[in-house]
Amino acid sequence: MDEMVGRKSRAKALELMHFILVAMSIAFTSCDATIHFYPEPTDKNKSQIRLNVDWSGYGKTIPTGMTVLCHHTETGEQVSIIDNNTDYVTPYLKQGRHWATVFNLTEDEFSYVAFRGLDAVETSEAYALERVGSKWYSDRSDGNNYLAECPEWLAVDTIMTDHVAESPADGLNVIGTLHPQNIIYTLHIAIYTENISNLRSARGAISGLASGRRFASDEPNSNTTTVTHLIESSDWSRSRISSYPDIGVVKADITCFGLPGNHNGSADENYLEFQAMLSDGKTVWKYEIPVGNLIVERYSPPGRRGDNLNLYLDVWLNPPLPPGGDSDWGFDVWIDDWDEQDDFHIPF
Secondary structure, three states, X not given: OHHHXXXXXXXXXXXXXXXXXXXXXXXXXXXXXXXXXXXXOOOOOEEEEEEEEOOOOOOOOOOOOEEEEEEEOOOOOEEEEEEOOOOEEOOEEEOEOEEEEEEEOOHHHOOOEEXXXXXXXXXXXXXXXXXXXXXXXXXXXXXXXXXXXXXXOOEEEEEEOOOEOOOOXXXXXXXXXXXXXXXXXXXXXXXXXXXXXXXXXXXXXXXXXXXXXXXXXXXXXXXXXXXXXXXXXXXXXXXXXOOEEEEEEEEEEEEEOOOOOOOOOOHHHOEEEEEEEEXXXXXXXXXXXXXXXXXXXXXXXXXXXXXXXXXXXXEEOOOOOOOOOOOOOOHHXXXXXOOOOEEEEEOO
């Protein structure tokens, strides 16, 4: 008798497991496979609301997920939402108004950007991660400057929501729409010189750039702390100027958080270190050039946010590279030959 009861119990358990598996399969194969799970709160003063997110101003590929932070304007209480649906979130929030912040992806999905101060809207910040060591660059990090990685694309927005009231009988109240936009700059560097045919390889570094940015700010962080970004050999391209065959330009683009918010345009606020290996494969000319007065932002979108965040740096080498042989113009052979050269420091 007991054995028969045991068999019936196991059969019912198997039926229940089968039902659960079928239900999960239907959920995952439905039109919207995105799972939104917002557990109903025990606090009866919270209401479920909807926050829309419009990525049309991002200018990049719509991200595969996002992080939304809501801070109550009076208590500072935080609600954090991570969702792979990037159109909206529907969390439970305490009645009142909230600061809402959004950024693409999650903290852990960035390789070269880190986050801090996310527990309050006033301190929420993204910053460039420190770069650990370099085979060729003499690290000059101190309390005010450090060697940093170049950041990935990052879009953010912060708004104050409408008032959160009691949940209506049908549907959800929409309390605002976030419009995330890019806050990462592209620095376009162009270095002109005579005797371009004597250039075999190039690498460089630029200092004095902003370390990061507060989410709610309309400009990058101040120069209290700045960063240096490296520009490796593989980042450069070169070309001759057609009307002057032996005059050419070496170009590179890097991402950064831009110039510090309190940048004054003084030459010594930023330094470009440029290393040029000559065609003999042995001689390296090293330039250290103050360029803070040469970096320009030709168009600044409102709030320094958007797809057109660009900085430009154009420099003529003075003195130019010396005359020499015609080097191999394939940049792929330049990368591994830097260790045993004769260095010449060129005074500016």
